[in-house]
Amino acid sequence: MKRSFASDNNAAVHPNIMEAIVNANTEDYVSYGDDPYTEKAKQLFNEIFDTDTDVYFVFNGTGANVAAISHIIKPWQCIMSSSLSHIHNDECGAPEKFSGSKLITLPSVDGKITPDQLKPLLHSVGFEHHSQPGVISITQATEMGIVYQPHEIEAIARFAHENELYLHVDGARIANAVAHLGLSLSEIITLTGVDVISFGGTKNGLMMGESVVFLNPDLAKDFPYVRKQTMQLASKMRYISAQFIAHFKDNLWLQTASHANKMARLLADKIKDIPEIKITMPVHINAVFACVPREIIKPLQEKYFFYVWNHQNNEVRWMTHFNTTEQDIDDFVLTIRQLLNHS
Numbered sequence: 001m002k003r004s005f006a007s008d009n010n011a012a013v014h015p016n017i018m019e020a021i022v023n024a025n026t027e028d029y030v031s032y033g034d035d036p037y038t039e040k041a042k043q044l045f046n047e048i049f050d051t052d053t054d055v056y057f058v059f060n061g062t063g064a065n066v067a068a069i070s071h072i073i074k075p076w077q078c079i080m081s082s083s084l085s086h087i088h089n090d091e092c093g094a095p096e097k098f099s100g101s102k103l104i105t106l107p108s109v110d111g112k113i114t115p116d117q118l119k120p121l122l123h124s125v126g127f128e129h130h131s132q133p134g135v136i137s138i139t140q141a142t143e144m145g146i147v148y149q150p151h152e153i154e155a156i157a158r159f160a161h162e163n164e165l166y167l168h169v170d171g172a173r174i175a176n177a178v179a180h181l182g183l184s185l186s187e188i189i190t191l192t193g194v195d196v197i198s199f200g201g202t203k204n205g206l207m208m209g210e211s212v213v214f215l216n217p218d219l220a221k222d223f224p225y226v227r228k229q230t231m232q233l234a235s236k237m238r239y240i241s242a243q244f245i246a247h248f249k250d251n252l253w254l255q256t257a258s259h260a261n262k263m264a265r266l267l268a269d270k271i272k273d274i275p276e277i278k279i280t281m282p283v284h285i286n287a288v289f290a291c292v293p294r295e296i297i298k299p300l301q302e303k304y305f306f307y308v309w310n311h312q313n314n315e316v317r318w319m320t321h322f323n324t325t326e327q328d329i330d331d332f333v334l335t336i337r338q339l340l341n342h343s
C-alpha cells in the first residue's frame, strides 16, 4: 500500500502492543474479563485518571460512544453535539438507533461547542412536545484536530450538571490531546467534571480496543448489560486488556501520541511557506487541514493515500501517526513541491 497520510487508523500495530498480545497468548484464562490482565489494566486506568474509575473494555470507538451514550440517556431525551461530531457524521446513525434518542447538532467550525450554544436548547425543558436535553457529547481532540482547554471542558461540565445533564467525551484521540496540552489526564478529564469518556487506543498503536471509562462510578451501575446488548463484550478480553497494559507502560501512549503530533507540526512547518497551500486549522494534534490546488490532488494521491475533506474548496486532511517518520514528511513535501513545479 502507498504511504498513508489519510488516518491514524491506517498505521500498523505498535511492536510493544503486538508483543503484549503474543505474551498474553500462553495459557487458558477465564473469559469475559475475569482475568488478571483485565484486572491490571483497570488498575492502570485508575492511576492515569488519578481517581477510582469504572472501566469497560470494548472493541471500537463507535461501540464505545454508542454504549456510553445509550446508557446515560432516556429515549425521550436528546444528545447534543457539534455538527462535525463523529457520532453525527460517521457512525451511521448508531447512537440514535441504539439509544432511541434524537441527536441535536450545533454549528461549529473547529469541532468545539460552548455553553452559550447549548443554553437555547434548555427552552424545551418540561415541554412534552420536544426532546428533553439529556447528554452533551464533546470530542477531545475534535474532528478538526482542535483541543479543548480544561477550563472550556469545565464550563461545559458545569453547565451540564447545573441543568441535570451528563457530559460524555469522545476521546478517540484523547492521547493526542493530552500530549498537546502537556497536562495530566486528571487535569483535563477527571477534575473538569466529565461523567464518562470513550477512551481511544486504536488510533494510537493498538491493534483494536477502546474503553468506556466512568469518572462517576455511580453512573456505571448496570452498564455491563448495556455493553453486552450493544455487542461490545469481548469473550477473549485479555487481548484488549494486555494491549492497554503495554500502552501505559513507561508512558508509551504519550510517547506515540507526542510523536504523531510532532510529525504533523513538522509537516505544517514545511508547507506553511508554500504560497499555493493554505493551512486552514491550527495544528494541535496529528492532523493538518489545508486547501491545495485541485490539480495536485490526484497525482499526489497516486503516490500517497489521503482524503479530500471538502471537495468544494479542495481542503484535504493529512494525518500522521506513531509510525510516521521525518523521512516520510520530507518525501511527501518534496512530492508536493515537484507537483507544484517548485525547484
Ligand SMILES: Cc1ncc(COP(=O)(O)O)c(C=O)c1O
Pocket: 060, 061, 062, 063, 086, 139, 142, 143, 170, 172, 173, 202
Ligand atoms: C472522533 C472519533 N470518534 C470515534 C472514532 C471511532 O471509530 P471506530 O468505530 O471506527 O473505531 C473515530 C474514528 O475515526 C473518530 O475519529
